[in-house]
Amino acid sequence: MGVLNVTPDSFADGGLYADPGRAVEAGLAMVEAGADIVDVGGESTRPGAGEVPADEERRRVQPVVERLARQVTVPVSVDTWKAEVARAALDAGALIVNDISGLQFDPALGGVVARSGAALVLMHTRGRPAVMAQHASYADVVGEVAAELGAQLHVAEQAGIPREAVVLDPGIGFAKTAEHSIALLARLDDPRLRALDRPWLVGPSRKSFLRAAIGDVPAPGRDWATAAAVTAAILHGAHVVRVHRVAEMVQVARVADMIKAGRAG
Numbered sequence: 658m659g660v661l662n663v664t665p666d667s668f669a670d671g672g673l674y675a676d677p678g679r680a681v682e683a684g685l686a687m688v689e690a691g692a693d694i695v696d697v698g699g700e701s702t703r704p705g706a707g708e709v710p711a712d713e714e715r716r717r718v719q720p721v722v723e724r725l726a727r728q729v730t731v732p733v734s735v736d737t738w739k740a741e742v743a744r745a746a747l748d749a750g751a752l753i754v755n756d757i758s759g760l761q762f763d764p765a766l767g768g769v770v771a772r773s774g775a776a777l778v779l780m781h782t783r784g785r786p787a788v789m790a791q792h793a794s795y796a797d798v799v800g801e802v803a804a805e806l807g808a809q810l811h812v813a814e815q816a817g818i819p820r821e822a823v824v825l826d827p828g829i830g831f832a833k834t835a836e837h838s839i840a841l842l843a844r845l846d847d848p849r850l851r852a853l854d855r856p857w858l859v860g861p862s863r864k865s866f867l868r869a870a871i872g873d874v875p876a877p878g879r880d881w882a883t884a885a886a887v888t889a890a891i892l893h894g895a896h897v898v899r900v901h902r903v904a905e906m907v908q909v910a911r912v913a914d915m916i917k918a919g920r921a922g
């Protein structure tokens with residue numbers, strides 16, 4: 658999954674794709690480089706970020722989703738927790754809703770996804786990005802994330818979204834300290850996570866937990882570190898990795914897949 662943030666302020670690619678034409682070009686280049694999904698986002702959810710009004714977020718993402726969806730054969734996803742933005746993006750051709758709130762922030766989102774027949778990425782977090790760092794407290798991060806994702810999976814099913822349409826995400830860096838993010842990546846194959854019986858998406862790309870190993874390198878310089886995290890995630894059972902540098906991470910993912918399978922090709 659290639660990350661395409663059409664925002665002025667995303668932590669790793671903010672401002673690069675504010676112009677819709679450039680954003681579409683970047684999305685096409687990601688598909689050319691091997692992305693299986695392009696994830697278009699119009700609101701930064703980095704720790705401490707404020708919220709963007711729905712009409713502004715819709716204005717950012719809708720034209721990009723519409724043009725990309727017409728030109729690529731892979732699914733386009735929309736990275737939003739707002740029902741209104743999701744509805745506009747689905748009407749414009751998106752096939753996946755990537756909800757960082759795991760259906761916690763907007764009670765109308767589940768119904769929008771259910772009625773459209775779209776797939777849903779259900780990510781774990783606690784509290785809005787502005788305050789989520791205050792909620793990074795766990796006695797057993799893997800067990801608590803598994804339990805909370807299980808509860809939200811139930812909410813999705815109650816809203817009419819088939820279980821088969823849901824991909825789970827432990828929410829690397831969302832209401833997590835570096836230790837929590839590292840524990841989740843190291844134990845993605847824990848039986849309590851596996852028991853939820855859904856595919857896993859992980860988004861370690863350029864995130865600040867990587868600094869625990871490499872020091873204070875700015876986000877765009879964290880791609881080698883991201884490659885290591887992507888490899889580890891795949892070896893521990895991740896099915897989808899959400900990354901900024903698609904061409905390089907396609908190579909990383911293919912080699913990790915090959916080694917995990919234990920045979921060439």
Ligand code: HH2
Nearest residue numbers: 662667668701702703778780826829860
């Ligand atoms: N991380 C970010 C945004 N959306 N979605 C999922 N499913 N999983 C993630 O880990 C995830 C996500 C944050 O990264 P980015 O989009 O690069 O930054 P920003 O939120 O500043 O736009």
